[in-house]
Amino acid sequence: MISVLILTKNEEEEIRGCLNSVAWSDDVHVLDSYSSDLTVEIAKANGANVVQREFDNWSAHQNWALSKIPFRNDWVFYLDADERVTPALATNIRKAISDADDKVAFRIRRRDFWGERWLKHVQASSYYLRLFRPQKMRYERLVNPVSVPLGPVGDVKGFIDHYPFSKGVAHWLSRHNSYSSLEAQQIIRNRQAKSDFSLSRALFGTDRNERRFHQKELFYRIPARPLFKFALLYLGKRGFLDGAAGFRYAALQSFYEYMIVLKTKELIESASATAESNRDGAIPTATLKEDYANSRTRD
16 A cells, blocks of 8 residues: 655664564565665565665655656655654554545654654754655755655654664764755755745745745855754754753754855855866866765655
8 A cells, every 4th residue: 555665875773673663564665875784684684675776866866766666556655764653653644545635745744852852842844745656756956855746735643753863973973964065065056056036935935845945045045054043943943942952953953054054165165266267277177076975865
């Protein structure tokens, strides 16, 4: 009835728990980015179909999966290896597709944990399009991709439980160092393409995914963005109610934003220097490259 798609790279510590939480599916697929640990062996031993592809960027990777993997069922549920499907959610998603009518996708809430502590307040975003008809879904952006459903969407009650710090803070920082490179490149791409931005759609758009896109563009224009993000998460969203974990999470997200700011500035300065060199008649020795090497799956 429902196929499952899981993206992995070196997830031997997480994949078994993830697969156990979707054992109700008769068609589980793991898209692996050539893991060097035991991820593939564990996935196969637990009954998953494994296909491997070199990771290039988020939207390209996910779009490839939806077009190339032979899903057995009409609906696909997507999650990451550090996420778990609660029993209540599993029941609700089966009910959702039985009453889908003309809907092509469903939004599902996600709750992040620091250890056993639910980051109930500080979490930046909680709804994601994770249940969909694969032929009616596509993704955009290099990182933190925007889900673009080709039809009406609905909501499913329940939670995906997410454990982003299960491998420790060092791993989170390493992953977000890669993410920040992709975010900086995405910002440059948007500016070069002169992407259309609408303040009204950022604030009042009725479609959540469209509103998210324009909110990101608005956010990129805010002065002192890292400090603003900390204030938004810790004070605006009342992250202080999550205790010490809420403060740590807000601080890390602020630092992540600062990395994006610095890398964006670096790309702009590099492009400016190249342009100046061209005007002087010199042959440039390097071009901007998209650094995907250390990237892996979301959040």
